[in-house]
Amino acid sequence: MSGLLGRLGGWCARHGRWVLALWVIVAAALMGGSLALGSPVSNEVSIPGSDAQRAHDLMAEGFGPGYGTGGTVQLVLYADAALAAEPRKQALDDSVERIERLPNVVDAELRPSANPNIGMIVVRLEGHDTTKTAQTAQTIAKAADPAREYGVEVVPADNSTPADKEIKTGPSEIAGVLIALLVLVLAFGTLVAALVPIFSALVSVVTGLGLIGLLGHLIDVPKQAGIMATMIGLGVGIDYALFLISRYRRLLAEGVPTVEAVRRTTSSSGGAVVFAGGTVIIALSALMLGGFPLLQTLGWITGLSVVCAVLTSVTLVPAMLGVLGPKINALRVLKARGSEDSGWGGLAQWVARRPWRVLIGSVLVLAALAAPALTLKLGPLGDSYAEEGTTTRRAYELIQTGYGPGANGPLIVVADGTGDAHAVRQALDEVPGVASVGPAKLNESGRSVLVQVIPDYAPGDPRSLDVVEAVRALELPGAKVHVGGEVAAMADVGGRMVERTPLVIGVVVLLSALLLLLAFRAPVVAVKAAVMNLISLGAAFGALALVFSLGLGSRLVGMDPPVSDAMLVEWIFSVPIDNYVPLMLFAVLFGLSMDYEVFLLTAVRQAYLKHGDNRRAVAEGLGSTGRVITSAALIMVAVFVAFIAYPDPLVKVFGVGLAVAIAVDATIIRGFLVPATMVLLGRANWWCPRWLDRLLPNLSVEGHEEHTSAPRELVDAR
Structure with missing residues (x-):
């Protein structure tokens, strides 16, 4: 040679x-x-053969537009006074309407929190270019200008996976x-x-x-x-x-x-x-x-x-x-x-x-x-460790204050093989470490139930992994419980x-x-x-x-x-x-x-x-x-x-x-x-x-x- x-x-x-x-x-x-x-880059992070990947795949099958395909964008809201008071309430409603008129937006939902000064607009997307999630979030945030005019701080939350970081x-x-x-x-x-x-x-x-x-x-x-x-x-x-x-x-x-x-x-x-x-x-x-x-x-x-x-x-x-x-x-x-x-x-x-x-x-x-x-x-390196003063860190802290630490790392639970949404929610409510269970959604076949679960713990807390294992261990008649989301995915990794x-x-x-x-x-x-x-x-x-x-x-x-x-x-x-x-x-x-x-x-x-x-x-x-x-x-x-x-x-x-x-x-x-x-x-x-x-x-x-x-x-x- x-x-x-x-x-x-x-x-x-x-x-x-x-x-x-x-x-x-x-x-x-x-x-x-x-x-x-x-120079296209991918936002998709798959873990073939994992339970989290199975939950993601099931979520994309039959639950309607925006589930598991286009993803979501969250706008975290904060004001010095209550968001529900006028004229901020009307400005927020106007912002939601403007967002829903944007391309690829399926719907936008205004969600209050336990703290009257903090809220969130959850936007479901379908058909948009997943390689441009960051740009899409900025466009959606821009549409919330009516709320800003009345002193509402609008912060795009970073829902990205490790591959999404620009x-x-x-x-x-x-x-x-x-x-x-x-x-x-x-x-x-x-x-x-x-x-x-x-x-x-x-x-x-x-x-x-x-x-x-x-x-x-x-x-x-x-x-x-x-x-x-x-x-x-x-x-x-x-x-x-x-x-x-x-x-x-x-x-x-x-x-x-x-x-x-x-x-x-x-x-x-x-x-x-x-x-x-x-x-x-x-x-x-x-x-x-x-x-x-x-x-x-x-x-x-x-x-x-x-x-x-x-x-x-x-x-x-x-x-x-x-x-x-x-x-x-x-x-x-x-x-x-x-x-x-x-x-x-x-x-x-x-x-x-x-x-x-x-x-x-x-x-x-x-x-x-x-x-x-x-x-x-070792563990998930979440947005709570971002530099102070960044929008990523600000959104994380607002979500934690308004919705609890687990809201920054919700679990996506799919019970495959059952249409009994009430039984699924009831079983999840009884799992130790679960703070709240969201509304259940049936897929088109009526044989799978999708639920968002908020743990008591932050994504970086080792105890959140225990919640994931506890949910996966649930035994439902004729059904198999799969858990996705950031915490579950990192546990599988x-x-x-x-x-x-x-x-x-x-x-x-x-x-x-x-x-x-x-x-x-x-x-x-x-x-x-x-x-x-x-x-x-x-x-x-x-x-x-x-x-x-x-x-x-x-x-x-x-x-x-x-x-x-x-x-x-x-x-x-x-x-x-x-x-x-x-x-x-x-x-x-x-x-x-x-x-x-x-x-x-x-x-x-x-x-x-x-x-x-x-x-x-x-x-x-x-x-x-x-x-x-x-x-x-x-x-x-x-x-x-x-x-x-x-x-x-x-x-x-x-x-x-x-x-x-x-x-x-x-x-x-x-x-x-x-x-x-x-x-x-x-x-x-x-x-x-x-x-x-x-x-x-x-x-x-x-x-x-x-x-x-x-x-x-x-x-x-x-």
């Missing part, structure tokens, strides 16, 4: 301007097409890119060298976003897909280009001609990029086994951004290097420094001399970082995640280890790398628990937990994490952590093939890559931290988890733990049974053609 990549890199270097123009045209065409045709890009990407540029200038010392990874990553991200936007016309694409692809694509795109340029500049300094330097760079570091990207893609693709369509789609669409980053790294970057040649070192702003000046060379020697102490110390530190993960709190998590983790670890085995032909190295990545994941989840579950930093990242919910005191400042988030974080983090493992092992392997001294090879590998890996990690951490500013809670959780994991991985794991274990294992690192060696294809990641003089016993490490 190294030879193939070398030829590709050399060709791109010789035809640099054509390759550069082609990439710009492709990126502009895809993004232009996406902007011109639109995420607008802009400031976070700019901040991440600017910080990355600063780190690159410090790493390279020249402005030209710093700008090449930025340009390559931006082309990659634009290409990926354009492709994702067009895919929205063919498949259901959740709104988070674009932002997740941007986060991951920007980070890995800059990092991969950074590794290639670092190698290229070293070869230029040795006097290697431009095209040959590009060929060698793509042959060696390009191979590491391909394998590193492959591990990320494998980890994300394993989410297809999660059994949750939202998770599956987010996984493989995010993987597209990594594919684009790898392709630009092995084609566009070599093309730009070929065009620039020695000018890559132009516009110097800082004095050039070698890798040994970074201090990593000295650290490598220090670690190699005392591996046992370093190993024990690293394990203790990582165990302390991972310990809080035992307190990780949690159960599905518990069921599928071992499978996903097993597949990710196994396939990633297999890919490393193909890359380095060393079983011990492959298994050890998988174990090290799992250790770094523990630290990431520990940080998430500290910030969100224990609430030590939730307000610092813009999460404002409700202090008035009827919840346990110890959770009053905590923020739950959606059940599917840890599994996706695992896949993303495992893949990204493997990146640095591949780059470090590549350098160690190259040194080992030259002289066969394992301890010396570990020290040289860490010394030569430490500064580059640190710079790459700083860039990725900066990108992820910048995205914490997003208002969407899911993005905040990912930003914190990814930033902490990468920081720990690039310092404690790669700087201390991995070198210490490799020194202790000695030649066993590169041992490979002869029978396995014969079975494995020769997919060199470090460019064996540059080490043809190495003795056979060192190449095979037998």
